[in-house]
Amino acid sequence: MSRTRRTFLHQVAAFGIASAALGRRAFAQQMTMPMPQSSQPHAPQKLPRMLHNLELAPFVDAMPLPAVAHPDTNGRIRIGMHEVHAKLHRDVPPTRLWTYKAIGSPDQSGLAPLIEARSGQPLHVEWSNQLPQHHFLPVDFSLHGCGRDIPEVRACVHLHGSKTPPDSDGYPEDWYAPGKSRTAHYPLQQEAATLWYHDHAMGLNRLNMYAGLFGMAILRDDAEAALGLPSSKYEVPLILFDRNFSADGQLFYPSSGKPEHPWVPEFEGDAILINNKIRPYFEVEPRMYRFRLLNTANSRFFQLSLSAGHGFHQIGSDQGLLSAPLPMKHLLLAPAERADLLIDFSTLSGQKLHLLHGALPILEFRVANISPSAAYSIPSTLRQIERTPASRVARTRTITLDEAVDHIGNSMQMYLDKKRWHEPATEFPKLGSTEIWEFVNLTEDVHPLHLHMVRFQILDRRLFDVFAYRNNNGLHYLSDALPLEPNEMGWKDIVQCPPEIVTRIIVTFDGYPGKYLYHCHVLEHEANDMMRPFEVVA
Numbered sequence: 001m002s003r004t005r006r007t008f009l010h011q012v013a014a015f016g017i018a019s020a021a022l023g024r025r026a027f028a029q030q031m032t033m034p035m036p037q038s039s040q041p042h043a044p045q046k047l048p049r050m051l052h053n054l055e056l057a058p059f060v061d062a063m064p065l066p067a068v069a070h071p072d073t074n075g076r077i078r079i080g081m082h083e084v085h086a087k088l089h090r091d092v093p094p095t096r097l098w099t100y101k102a103i104g105s106p107d108q109s110g111l112a113p114l115i116e117a118r119s120g121q122p123l124h125v126e127w128s129n130q131l132p133q134h135h136f137l138p139v140d141f142s143l144h145g146c147g148r149d150i151p152e153v154r155a156c157v158h159l160h161g162s163k164t165p166p167d168s169d170g171y172p173e174d175w176y177a178p179g180k181s182r183t184a185h186y187p188l189q190q191e192a193a194t195l196w197y198h199d200h201a202m203g204l205n206r207l208n209m210y211a212g213l214f215g216m217a218i219l220r221d222d223a224e225a226a227l228g229l230p231s232s233k234y235e236v237p238l239i240l241f242d243r244n245f246s247a248d249g250q251l252f253y254p255s256s257g258k259p260e261h262p263w264v265p266e267f268e269g270d271a272i273l274i275n276n277k278i279r280p281y282f283e284v285e286p287r288m289y290r291f292r293l294l295n296t297a298n299s300r301f302f303q304l305s306l307s308a309g310h311g312f313h314q315i316g317s318d319q320g321l322l323s324a325p326l327p328m329k330h331l332l333l334a335p336a337e338r339a340d341l342l343i344d345f346s347t348l349s350g351q352k353l354h355l356l357h358g359a360l361p362i363l364e365f366r367v368a369n370i371s372p373s374a375a376y377s378i379p380s381t382l383r384q385i386e387r388t389p390a391s392r393v394a395r396t397r398t399i400t401l402d403e404a405v406d407h408i409g410n411s412m413q414m415y416l417d418k419k420r421w422h423e424p425a426t427e428f429p430k431l432g433s434t435e436i437w438e439f440v441n442l443t444e445d446v447h448p449l450h451l452h453m454v455r456f457q458i459l460d461r462r463l464f465d466v467f468a469y470r471n472n473n474g475l476h477y478l479s480d481a482l483p484l485e486p487n488e489m490g491w492k493d494i495v496q497c498p499p500e501i502v503t504r505i506i507v508t509f510d511g512y513p514g515k516y517l518y519h520c521h522v523l524e525h526e527a528n529d530m531m532r533p534f535e536v537v538a
């Protein structure tokens with residue numbers, strides 16, 4: 001049994017069922033901060049001298065906030081993709097990044113603008129690719145859709161969590177080269193939620209996003225505004241991710257050591273960044289705040305808590321508000337997941353509070369030494385969330401999550417339903433119909449699966465007999481349905497699928513007909529080849 005596998009089992013025993021749904025690598029990531037050497041399953045790679053991020057002084061940089069991009073009176077915004085050099089820590093030289101910024105903006109922070117939008121008000125974004133002609137991270141030309149016969153730098157933008165017609169959704173093959181732009185039309189006929197935008201170019205997006213091509217978009221509606229939640233400067237985006245740096249402060253992305261196939265199955269960086277600063281501080285007043293959390297890491301799951309056992313309330317997840325606030329002490333945030341939190345600093349005048357990932361403080365809240373603001377009472381209910389009834393289900397699809405390994409167990413490729421991206425679509429849900437999709441995880445990883453265009457509800461998870469399934473003896477369950485985490489009961493667009501478990505979601509294909517996709521949001525998995533088309537048919 002591998003060390004990480006044992007770690008997983010010990011953790012399951014220690015944390016009980018709440019943590020059993022997390023899986024092997026999520027646990028491994030909580031337990032260790034691996035250096036990039038550990039991510040190289042093949043020949044040793046010649047490493048540059050690395051920056052030891054954990055030796056950098058923490059909390060020396062103020063956490064910046066993204067510039068806000070409001071649409072003009074016609075609902076239009078123009079955003080370019082640019083290379084910048086940004087200071088990510090006081091003691092680290094400027095780092096080359098690729099970022100989005102409003103066209104004409106002198107912003108060199110590398111922090112993409114926060115798009116503010118209204119439910120039901122169409123948004124039109126011109127996305128302009130003004131990136132260099134060559135990539136500065138190790139492109140794997142052997143991945144399909146990634147050959148040497150096409151431009152080396154390609155981009156396309158997906159507004160994650162949006163219900164968007166297919167021609168504006170950022171289909172991975174709809175990429176365009178530097179010097180070109182596209183205007184996407186987002187009807188935004190959906191409820192308030194924390195959305196985000198990021199690159200989705202075929203075979204490249206794990207590198208483009210590692211380079212910095214992501215940003216947050218907040219969709220608001222009247223129902224949410226009527227709740228009187230903390231707003232303006234008391235509502236704060238927290239965009240979390242991890243990176244590795246070479247000693248000169250440049251991004252380091254590991255390689256397998258095989259020049260013809262540098263892809264790695266996943267890896268974690270030892271530097272944790274929030275809003276583009278390594279372990280920053282943030283000054284707050286002694287009062288209630290609302291934080292919009294987003295995990296934009298390639299592979300890392302964040303296990304978050306506050307220091308000194310301080311609690312918080314989760315009020316929203318991927319697709320907007322929960323039905324009621326949940327008092328919590330720990331939050332697991334998979335890649336691409338969002339969490340909307342309320343944190344009360346009103347009893348902490350003059351004190352410090354830390355946001356932790358595992359045992360590591362990653363953000364220092366400095367509470368002003370002033371009298372607390374008037375008490376804020378959290379609304380007891382947030383919105384009605386009707387559970388989608390099983391009677392509405394037109395069909396159930398069973399989809400396996402698969403991994404191919406070489407003779408010594410190195411991951412070579414991952415699949416959905418044993419098929420690759422370029423094979424023809426096999427899922428054709430009818431527009432407006434409701435289906436159950438059950439994900440049978442035959443791998444050792446947790447896969448955060450994402451469906452484009454739709455929101456869904458998580459139904460349940462059950463342990464199953466992997467050995468019997470592999471030997472064509474059918475699906476034999478080894479447990480009853482495991483209880484969902486209470487914060488999984490809202491509308492979602494990411495579902496964590498742990499190993500050796502069947503995870504079921506119920507989804508209504510409301511929206512638009514056409515070609516979409518679903519994929520694992522561990523970006524290395526997605527690139528090779530855990531991504532499949534599906535087509536909504538009218």
Ligand SMILES: [Cu+2]
Pocket residue numbers: 445446447448520521522525526530
């Ligand atoms: Cu995955």
